[in-house]
Each structure stands twice: as C-alpha cells, then as structure tokens.
Amino acid sequence: MLPTKNLLSDEGSPYLRQHAENPVHWRPWSRDALAEAVRLDRPILLSVGYAACHWCHVMAHESFENEQVAEVMNRLFVNIKVDREERPDIDQIYMAALASMGEQGGWPLTMFLTPDAKPFWGGTYFPREPRYGRPGFIQVLNAVDAAWRGKRANILQSAQELSHHVGQRLGGSAAPAELTAEAARTLASGISGLIDRELGGLRGAPKFPNAPFMQTLWLSWLKSGNEKHRDDVLESLEHMLRGGIYDHVGGGLARYSTDAEWLIPHFEKMLYDNAQLVRLLNWAYAASADELFRIRIEQTISWMLREMQLPAGTFASSLDADSEGEEGRFYTWTRAQIETSLENDSLIFFKYFSLEKPAAWEGDPIICQTPAQADLALADIETVRAVAERLLRSREQRVRPGRDDKALTDWNGLAIAALAEAGRSLDRKEWTSAAAGAFEAIVAAADQDGRLPHSSLGDRRLFPALSSDYAAMINAAVSLFEATRDSTYIDRARDFLEQLDRWYLDATGSGYYLTASDSADVPLRIRGDVDEAIPSASGQIIEAMTRLASATGDLDLERRAWDVGARATGRIQGQQYGQAGIVNACVLLLEPKKLIIVEDPTEPKLVPVANRSPDPRRVDIILTLGEQSAHATLPGDELPDTKKAGAYLCAGLSCLPVINDPEALEAALRRR
Structure with a gap:
C-alpha cells in the first residue's frame, strides 16, 4: 500500500x-x-x-x-x-x-x-x-x-x-502499401502550399521550426530539382535565424514563436530543436554558401557545448523558459541594460541589432535583426561576435533558467548525428569528438545485457529504452562512422538493431512498437507512427535500417527495411501530414545512395568534396589506398578497386563510372 x-x-x-x-x-x-x-x-x-x-x-x-x-x-x-x-x-x-x-x-x-x-x-x-x-x-x-x-x-x-x-x-496494423515517390511529391506540394511567403514557416501563429516538414521539402528538391521547395526551406531558416526566436547573444533556437513574425519566442530551449536545426543548416549552407547558415551552426553548437553538455559528455534535455518567476527574463534586454553592459560600444550593437517590444509582449524588449542588419553583421562578423560575447558575459551574471539535466537517449542520438555531420562538413574535429564522447557515454549507461536506458540522470537510469532510442543511436553510429571511418560504430549499430529486433518487433516481423515487450506498466503498446517536433519512432527506424544497410551492403537488411516501410506506409494512408517522418524515411529507402572513396589520406582530393556536399540520402565510406573492407560493397556484391584512387557513386542498383577528378565528383554529387 x-x-x-x-x-x-x-x-x-x-x-x-x-x-x-x-x-x-x-x-x-x-x-x-x-x-x-x-x-x-x-x-x-x-x-x-x-x-x-x-x-x-x-x-x-x-x-x-x-x-x-x-x-x-x-x-x-x-x-x-x-x-x-x-x-x-x-x-x-x-x-x-x-x-x-x-x-x-x-x-x-x-x-x-x-x-x-x-x-x-x-x-x-x-x-x-x-x-x-x-x-x-x-x-x-x-x-x-x-x-x-x-x-x-x-x-x-x-x-x-x-x-x-x-x-x-x-x-493497429494494416496491409502493406506500395512504396512510391508519389506520396512524397504530394506531401511536399501540400506543405509548400502552407508556407508563409512573406515570413517563412507555416502560415499563422504560433510558428514552430517543424524540422520534419522542412526535411520533406529538402528531399523533394534533392530528388526533383524543385527550387521552390528548396527556397521554402532556405527562406524559412533565414526568417527564424534573424528573429527573436533565435538567441542572438548566446546562440540556439527557442521552441517556437508565439506570433507569426518569429519575434516573440516561447523562451524554452530544447535539445532536439537545436540538433535538428544544425543538421538542416548544414545542408542549407552546402547548397547556398550563405554565411548566415555557417555562423548560426557555429553559434548553436557553441551553445550546446557551453550550456547543455553534461559531465559525462551527454547533453541535457532543455532550458526553462522562466527565471525569477518571469518568462524570458534571462534573455530580454532594455536599452539601458545594453548601454550599461557595452558603454560606448552600444552604438555598435544598435547598428547590427534591434530591440523590439510588440504590444502582445509584457516583458522587456527582445533582440532581433532586420534583413539589412543581418547582411551588415555578416560583412563585419568579428565586430558583431565581440559585442555579443560582451553581452553574454554580462548575461551570465543573471539568475539562470533551470536546466533539465536528464540525458534522453533518442534526443542525444539526434545531437550526436548533427555534431558528427557538421564537424565533418566544416572540418571541426572538436565537434566530432564531442559527438563521439556523447555516444560512448550513452553506450556506457547500458545495463549488463547491453540494453539502453531511455533516460539517464547522474547514476539513475530509466529502463527499458524506447524503439526511438535505438533508432536514433543507429543513425548516430552511421554518422560517426562516416565522420571517423571507425568501423566499430557499425558494429555498435548492428548491436542496437539486434536489441530492437528482440524487444520491439511485432508478430509479423515487419513492424515495431514504441515500447519494449517487457514494459509492464503501459496500458497499450503503440507503434510510434506520429511525428512530434522530431520524426516518429517508425520514421527513425526505417531511416536507421536503410542507412545501416547502405553502410554494410546488407541486402537482407535492405529488404527488411522495405517490408517495415511498406507496413508503415499502409498504416498512414490518407494522413501523411502527421507522419512526415515515415514519408521522408521511405524517400531514402526508394533510392538509397552510397559513395565509396578510395584515396591517399595524406593527399585528400575527393574526400573534401564529399565532406562539403552533405546529402541526407547518401552514406559515405572512405577507404585508404590498399585497404579492404567488408562494409565497402557495391551493388552486385562487388568491391571497389582499392589499388588506385577513385570515387564510386551509386544510387539504388546503378553506379556511375569511377570518378577520379574532384570537379567531376562535385558535379555528380550536386546533380539532381
């Protein structure tokens, strides 16, 4: 009792x-x-x-x-x-x-x-x-x-x-449905029709970043060359990165804006929003060369490492919206506070930033940028960075909002993948190292049977994990494998898949539940088909199986991923808006891309091209001249010639002739 x-x-x-x-x-x-x-x-x-x-x-x-x-x-x-x-x-x-x-x-x-x-x-x-x-x-x-x-x-x-x-x-279950590109085209067209043409994001208020929808549009552009869908994403990112929803002093994105202009944030900061933002910005910067995206990647990751990294190397879940009993108090500024903190340099601040206090907001003014100020800031980034750092030092004297220090395995998986991919693209090895450290900390939190926890706080663990935890960690492992060339990450990914199959697979063998079979306190076992601010568990599982199959050349796993994708597609017929994660994952499944590069690591010419051309549909495998690897199989179970440098780019079952010239590789990777 x-x-x-x-x-x-x-x-x-x-x-x-x-x-x-x-x-x-x-x-x-x-x-x-x-x-x-x-x-x-x-x-x-x-x-x-x-x-x-x-x-x-x-x-x-x-x-x-x-x-x-x-x-x-x-x-x-x-x-x-x-x-x-x-x-x-x-x-x-x-x-x-x-x-x-x-x-x-x-x-x-x-x-x-x-x-x-x-x-x-x-x-x-x-x-x-x-x-x-x-x-x-x-x-x-x-x-x-x-x-x-x-x-x-x-x-x-x-x-x-x-x-x-x-x-x-x-x-529930449903009969499998045929996987076609039409569902993705229809969804992307529908989402594009909802975009706010003046302010970016979806029309109306409140405004959320909605990473699954942004990925749908991005994949549509990659597949079809539809530049409108690409621009929907780029322009939405530009608006939110200039607005008050972005923390211009400390970096990082708030969970959403309460208005249609991205101005008044709901000031809580979530790990998952910022992990997904970094990944989107990495793609956007590679496609556009817009320095705004690169700078915001650096600022956001700096915030993650400074304010969210836990002693074990994992990342905390969130920062509170409130401090001292008031929403946004930590993040807002009056003109007098700016002038006190910066003294004579306050004029420099107001050249590059604005303070806005709309009628709907009762707190102190919110920092944002006009388009012209954002352009000026890009042209004089070192001056802007120095001013922001002074304000950050001043802000650190305030009472901080509370931090939720529990490390969620699936959210950390998203952060690990984002750090590994951005570190690789922008040649920031310290980001990749942070990703590797967080990964090892999550693995170390497993129980004696190798089962992951869903949540960790100090020495406390919440078992069992959810299927989304294993899927996110498989995806994180593949991203770390691409960034480090360390095949032990592939071994870990296979271990995670074995746990996923053992505890979450349904009776058909072609679908998964969100909760483990030995979860004793759930009133019913659900699939995890519905997206929230992150892709659904089902979407992450399909993506994880697809990427792991590409990385290993495992055709049986690829066929299993097709079965899982077909079953999930059958369950979401007619309701794709809430299940964009599944649709996006099935896009990867329809035409998985693989790039194998053989090169002398002391004179890299092809690898830098691949690094600066990220594509969510593609898995990259880097081999040293003379190296043999069981992972590096081409369609038809063939192996690349590792006696000479070259790049092997494959989509589905077809491959281009071997590419030796960096410019030719860049053109091939950017071809729609």
Missing part, C-alpha cells in the same frame, strides 16, 4: 522533483500507482508536463501548490504525475485520447482516467479560478467527481470505446 503523501522526491526526473513539495499526493506512473486506483476504486487524475514548460509552471503555482486544491485532489482522485519526456509512450496515448474528444492538445495535459487507466475526459491548462473562458480547477474536479458517481456506467462504456479507438489508431 502506498503512503498517503507526495512520492516524487526520489524520482530521477527533474520535472517530477519540481513537484515533490506540492501538497498533492502525487505518484509517479507505476504499476503500484495504477493498482492503488483499482484498490481504492477511484478515478485517476493524470497530469503530464515537462521541466521547461511555462504553462505547466503556471498551473503548478496556481493549483498544485494550493492547499485547498490539493485537499480536493487527494480526497477524490489518485493523482499521477508524468514527465512526457521520460514517458512519451504514456503521453502519446492520452494526448491521442484528448484529440479524439475533439480537444486541442498541449501541456500541461490534464486527463481523468477510470481506475483501470482508460481515459474519459480531459483538457490542458485549467486556471485555479474561472477565467480565459475556462472553469476553475476546483469546479472541474468536483464536476468530474459528480459525473463519476452519478453516471459511472456511461463513463465506463465511453472510456472503453475511446480506449479501443486509441488502441486501433496508435497500435
């Missing part, structure tokens, strides 16, 4: 520990908490959020820290708190249930469940007192209790039907 008190103080999640002093008798999600609800025959109040979530903090201060609210919660419900970053499997189930009720999702997620964990009603943020057109939270609690006592039979029936619907939607 669980004690009648708050049980969050010993949890490994910083978000859960933020609520450890609440008078609410919170339980972490567990079999014991679910059993308590059954034993007491009480509904469950499920609250889902994350450490950097501003409105989660607001609801906590207003309601969960309030004795009167807590008394009602403790008397009527079994109260369970979930960190959505630790348990995205739980979050996705109940977020889908909320959407099925016709409600808009978001965090904090507030759901009411039957004692056997079936959802029957919910919402997001509720104020303590009635306002914003919303009822007060105590009103909500009492109304739910009254409905539960007076209409239990109806609630149980509707909860059963809703759970069945969610289970079919998130965990």
Whole structure:
C-alpha cells in the first residue's frame, strides 16, 4: 500500500522533483500507482508536463501548490504525475485520447482516467479560478467527481470505446502499401502550399521550426530539382535565424514563436530543436554558401557545448523558459541594460541589432535583426561576435533558467548525428569528438545485457529504452562512422538493431512498437507512427535500417527495411501530414545512395568534396589506398578497386563510372 503523501522526491526526473513539495499526493506512473486506483476504486487524475514548460509552471503555482486544491485532489482522485519526456509512450496515448474528444492538445495535459487507466475526459491548462473562458480547477474536479458517481456506467462504456479507438489508431496494423515517390511529391506540394511567403514557416501563429516538414521539402528538391521547395526551406531558416526566436547573444533556437513574425519566442530551449536545426543548416549552407547558415551552426553548437553538455559528455534535455518567476527574463534586454553592459560600444550593437517590444509582449524588449542588419553583421562578423560575447558575459551574471539535466537517449542520438555531420562538413574535429564522447557515454549507461536506458540522470537510469532510442543511436553510429571511418560504430549499430529486433518487433516481423515487450506498466503498446517536433519512432527506424544497410551492403537488411516501410506506409494512408517522418524515411529507402572513396589520406582530393556536399540520402565510406573492407560493397556484391584512387557513386542498383577528378565528383554529387 502506498503512503498517503507526495512520492516524487526520489524520482530521477527533474520535472517530477519540481513537484515533490506540492501538497498533492502525487505518484509517479507505476504499476503500484495504477493498482492503488483499482484498490481504492477511484478515478485517476493524470497530469503530464515537462521541466521547461511555462504553462505547466503556471498551473503548478496556481493549483498544485494550493492547499485547498490539493485537499480536493487527494480526497477524490489518485493523482499521477508524468514527465512526457521520460514517458512519451504514456503521453502519446492520452494526448491521442484528448484529440479524439475533439480537444486541442498541449501541456500541461490534464486527463481523468477510470481506475483501470482508460481515459474519459480531459483538457490542458485549467486556471485555479474561472477565467480565459475556462472553469476553475476546483469546479472541474468536483464536476468530474459528480459525473463519476452519478453516471459511472456511461463513463465506463465511453472510456472503453475511446480506449479501443486509441488502441486501433496508435497500435493497429494494416496491409502493406506500395512504396512510391508519389506520396512524397504530394506531401511536399501540400506543405509548400502552407508556407508563409512573406515570413517563412507555416502560415499563422504560433510558428514552430517543424524540422520534419522542412526535411520533406529538402528531399523533394534533392530528388526533383524543385527550387521552390528548396527556397521554402532556405527562406524559412533565414526568417527564424534573424528573429527573436533565435538567441542572438548566446546562440540556439527557442521552441517556437508565439506570433507569426518569429519575434516573440516561447523562451524554452530544447535539445532536439537545436540538433535538428544544425543538421538542416548544414545542408542549407552546402547548397547556398550563405554565411548566415555557417555562423548560426557555429553559434548553436557553441551553445550546446557551453550550456547543455553534461559531465559525462551527454547533453541535457532543455532550458526553462522562466527565471525569477518571469518568462524570458534571462534573455530580454532594455536599452539601458545594453548601454550599461557595452558603454560606448552600444552604438555598435544598435547598428547590427534591434530591440523590439510588440504590444502582445509584457516583458522587456527582445533582440532581433532586420534583413539589412543581418547582411551588415555578416560583412563585419568579428565586430558583431565581440559585442555579443560582451553581452553574454554580462548575461551570465543573471539568475539562470533551470536546466533539465536528464540525458534522453533518442534526443542525444539526434545531437550526436548533427555534431558528427557538421564537424565533418566544416572540418571541426572538436565537434566530432564531442559527438563521439556523447555516444560512448550513452553506450556506457547500458545495463549488463547491453540494453539502453531511455533516460539517464547522474547514476539513475530509466529502463527499458524506447524503439526511438535505438533508432536514433543507429543513425548516430552511421554518422560517426562516416565522420571517423571507425568501423566499430557499425558494429555498435548492428548491436542496437539486434536489441530492437528482440524487444520491439511485432508478430509479423515487419513492424515495431514504441515500447519494449517487457514494459509492464503501459496500458497499450503503440507503434510510434506520429511525428512530434522530431520524426516518429517508425520514421527513425526505417531511416536507421536503410542507412545501416547502405553502410554494410546488407541486402537482407535492405529488404527488411522495405517490408517495415511498406507496413508503415499502409498504416498512414490518407494522413501523411502527421507522419512526415515515415514519408521522408521511405524517400531514402526508394533510392538509397552510397559513395565509396578510395584515396591517399595524406593527399585528400575527393574526400573534401564529399565532406562539403552533405546529402541526407547518401552514406559515405572512405577507404585508404590498399585497404579492404567488408562494409565497402557495391551493388552486385562487388568491391571497389582499392589499388588506385577513385570515387564510386551509386544510387539504388546503378553506379556511375569511377570518378577520379574532384570537379567531376562535385558535379555528380550536386546533380539532381
């Protein structure tokens, strides 16, 4: 029997520990908490959020820290708190249930469940007192209790039907569908039609970076040469990198802007957004040679290494939006603060930057750039860098926003891949080394059976991992293999795939679940087909299998990837906007590219061309003259001639004649 008190103080999640002093008798999600609800025959109040979530903090201060609210919660419900970053499997189930009720999702997620964990009603943020057109939270609690006592039979029936619907939607199977380029063309055309032609990104507000959509457009350009789709991405990146959503003092991108102009950020900074940004910028810089993209890569990675790197070498999950009880206080500036920090050089600052305070924003002004200022800054980058560094030193004296120090395996996988790829493209070996260090730290966190954790915080580990963790680490391993030429990364990737097959493969052998087969506390096993701010688990798995098959020449693995892609495509028929990750991964599968370069490493001529021409569809294998490698197989199971330098570029089953000239290789790599 669980004690009648708050049980969050010993949890490994910083978000859960933020609520450890609440008078609410919170339980972490567990079999014991679910059993308590059954034993007491009480509904469950499920609250889902994350450490950097501003409105989660607001609801906590207003309601969960309030004795009167807590008394009602403790008397009527079994109260369970979930960190959505630790348990995205739980979050996705109940977020889908909320959407099925016709409600808009978001965090904090507030759901009411039957004692056997079936959802029957919910919402997001509720104020303590009635306002914003919303009822007060105590009103909500009492109304739910009254409905539960007076209409239990109806609630149980509707909860059963809703759970069945969610289970079919998130965990069901479908017949395989043919993989064609048409789905990707249709999706890219649809996304392009949603682009804001004046401001970039998708039309309207709020504005999110939406990396999966940007990748869809980029892949469309790479495949078809559709320059409109390329420009959709380049122009969207330019707008957000000049706007207030970008931290012009310290580097890094905020999670989203609350307005349509990319000006007013929601100031939380997430590892996954910035990892995906670095990868997109690496492609954009290679295609455009726009120095803005290179500079933002450097600034963003500097921020990651300075503010997000943990002692083990992994990366923290997020930085809070709030400090000193105020959203954005750490990041905003008044003119007087700028002048105090820079003294006579403040005029230099205002030449290159603006301070904006729109009517919708109650805080201090936000730093941004006009297009003209961004151009000026590029022409005088050392002056701009010196001014920004002085402001950064001044800002470091402020009270910092909280950092969520848990290292999530899948988010770290994204960061590792981005660092390895950017380090290779821009010849920054220290970035590649940081990627390798983070990779080794994740591997070292595995248990005695070699199983990865989903989350690590100090010496605490959350097992088992999710399928997205293994997929992200396979992709990270392939990127590190390309950057370092170290084949042990391929061996590690194969180990990860074995774990994925053992614990997550479905009965058909051609699909995967998000949760492991021995996860004992999930109400249902879901596929992980739906994108969030990052590609879905299914999309990452297909990409990982495709890239590993290309790197190893494993035709059986390539055929398996086709089967997984066909099954996933069958499940998402007619709903690709929420599953762009699967569509994008199937683009890689339709025509995987491989480049094998044989060269004298003391006189590289071809390798630098490949390094500065990144292509998400391509896996590169670099061999030294005379070296033999089982990985470096060409279609037809042939091996390249390693007695002389040359580049072998293949797409699918066909290869170009061997290329010896760097200019010819560059032309071949850039050909659409």
